[in-house]
Amino acid sequence: MQWFSAENIVAVGTAVLGIVASGAMVWYERRVPRRKRVGYRVQMDNPIGDDVRSGRANRRLGLFDETPGMADATLVLLRIENDGSQGIDGGDYTGPEPHGLTAVFTDRTIRGVSVTQPTDADHLMDHFTAERGFGYEGNRLRIPRVPLNRGDHFKLLVLLSGGDVGSGIRLTGGIREGEVHPNRSATPDEQPPLFSRAARLISITLTLSVLTLAGIVIARDDHPLPLGCARGTLTVTGSTAFAPVVRELAQEYGKKCAGADITVDAHGSEAGVGELTALRPRSRHAPALIAFSDGATPRADAARDLTGSRIAVSAFTLVVNEDVDLGRGLSLAQVRRIYDGRITRWRQLDPRLPDLPVVLVSRTADSGTRQIFQRRVLGTWERVPSTSLDCVHRDDRSAPVTRCELGSTQEVLDRVAAIPGAIGYSELNLALGHRGLRRVSLDGAAASGEDIEYRRSGYPYRGVEYAYTYGRPPTGSLTARFLAYVGQSTGEDVIRAHGHLPCSAPAVAPLCADDDNT
Structure with a gap:
């Protein structure tokens, strides 16, 4: 095997290109997220009520001993962030309410809330006012239409009572041309993932696929093709x-x-x-x-x-239904009279022939067999128009004979064999041995490839087969x-x-x- 063949070089180059493409996709995923997105995640959800015991000293914490209804108090830290590729302004929030988003704490009641750790304190804190919709009632926390530049975030420290730690917390609302979605929970100091799970899976799959392809190409057994062969x-x-x-x-x-x-x-x-x-x-x-x-x-x-x-060089032949015994065949003049509609019944040619109507079974105009027949035997086109779709029922009663056109040589042979009085034409070898047919000599010469090759007869119905390419x-x-x-x-x-x-x-x-x- 030639390790430095052109195919192997291309394969290895493709593998390197795939790895570079994977790295570029990782960079793009990190630097250019896809659209406007507001993500949220719960970074803390802890009990702080007076029924909570310290694991080490086994003593009551007692933070709310004097506060009614706070025995099961909990503290939640909710992080809200712009993790999309574009900034979000107040007009991007699509809810009908004056505020932008709503945080719902299932089975719990909000007792207090504090805004903490915004990205830009002066820029963001001015929006957290009652006039702009900030407030809470029951288990619902109204969050104003806070503009967030790409990467900005703020955190809400929420004091709650009732319910259990871990009860459902969700953020509702909408963003024009974007979405509001939950992110994976993380500790307060944990960094978000560098890129999405989909990007990681695509990168790994692409890299493995390209490396596998390169390995197959290099390791395969390249036997040279036999002389004259091509794939x-x-x-x-x-x-x-x-x-x-x-x-x-x-x-x-x-x-x-x-x-x-x-x-x-x-x-x-x-x-x-x-x-x-x-x-x-x-x-x-x-x-x-x-x-x-x-x-x-x-x-x-x-x-x-x-x-x-x-x-x-191909030899062709006229064929007739077996009920029509033409003996020594037909002259070219008789064939032309049949195909221009002057002979409508076989007995017109010879009183000994059966009194059957002539049925012309022809090929379509696209047929080379028909074109050679017209050029070499008739000297003109087939003058009788097509009068039947099934070669049996004549749709045009004014026409002298029934004539149909079929799409293949085999169809012609089958129809001539099935219809008494039918006549058609075919490539010679396909007609040999076909039941229900008789082959017709022309001017006393029978169709024979050997006679044509050695010029033993002047048999006219023959032509050259061409292979066309561009x-x-x-x-x-x-x-x-x-x-x-x-x-x-x-x-x-x-x-x-x-x-x-x-x-x-x-x-x-x-x-x-x-x-x-x-």
């Missing part, structure tokens, strides 16, 4: 037709490269590229996002920062390493296993390089 997170979106390939590639890469978290969220070629485009204005750096697209996207011309990498991903990033992995031998094997042709293969490279002629 981090990456999202792959876009083509639903190519999604099975990408999912397996992500799984294989994750097995090889620990710490790589790759999420595949496919919802259409154009939708995926649109998501990549929309992320850019909100990010100062290229987002960790790859959008796969069936064919080149027009967005690449509009967003100059998009970089497309050719990944594979600019060129940084060298060493997970995005760059994953794209490089796709073009390596393991990636090629996965692509071929799903019926696609990897652009990294020498025989396929010319097809990928000249996308317009694929």
Whole structure:
């Protein structure tokens, strides 16, 4: 292990910074309390009546032998202090009474009171007059609206009778934008705590957390990543037709490269590229996002920062419900007549076909599979508008045929298999083995990756799979390493296993390089 590596230096520096931050917080807590606050605490509550015995001589003290009703007399020292960050003036007391605060002595009667040890005797003593509300009645002591600078305090020595030592004592009243609160009891000479319990707990927790983090970083076993690996997170979106390939590639890469978290969220070629485009204005750096697209996207011309990498040649196919046996397939001219609404029933093509209505099961406009179909097979867009939400009930009776649009290739295959007379299109490998379907040859040529690779037929419905990123991903990033992995031998094997042709293969490279002629 390299003790002086950049990561360890950062970790130790973070620990030191955390300790300094903790000390700064302690200083701030001590020097800059939070708001206007009046605190109070009982510093003495002692019996002084004639029923109190001296523990050493076991004799009566007899302070009030001649005073009726004072046998259970007690003496209380109450400290009232400004322990907030701001000064308090007379207008800050919010009670409706002329006086500012009220001290209540539960179960006891006030017999006398004296003001003692104010911070500034001349400044504070002038306020303790009857004209300003100072006085007592029963168990309630009225305290004037005494202005207190930050840190000022005064003490009240109160003589009481009745009740027991330790009976409840509370201070009532309010402070604008502040509070009146009890403080921890203390002896007359005891200093208040340097900072609050919350500050102490936060300081200790922060220090321990940072030190623990630094220890983990330094002590961990740093094994170098295998060549070609990178850690981090990456999202792959876009083509639903190519999604099975990408999912397996992500799984294989994750097995090889620990710490790589790759999420595949496919919802259409154009939708995926649109998501990549929309992320850019909100990010100062290229987002960790790859959008796969069936064919080149027009967005690449509009967003100059998009970089497309050719990944594979994909074969697509038309599929029909198994009730429609087209034998040798369809010509391109027949396909175009079907998709512009001139063929409404299958028997119009051949009297031997079942007399079923044609149902067009299409993809949404965001689909790269649809865009390649329109460009390579129809030579135009699908002219029949969408007339149904469920592919069964035609909402627009004026349209010549029923046509619906679905969000994924798998949905298209499932609906075509379920609806008699339905026709749709799909990536070839996804259609293989799907029950309830027949694949359709075009101009006598069947969809075959091998025939496309070795130019054995002029099968038209094929296209190049692109991987789009923003600019060129940084060298060493997970995005760059994953794209490089796709073009390596393991990636090629996965692509071929799903019926696609990897652009990294020498025989396929010319097809990928000249996308317009694929």
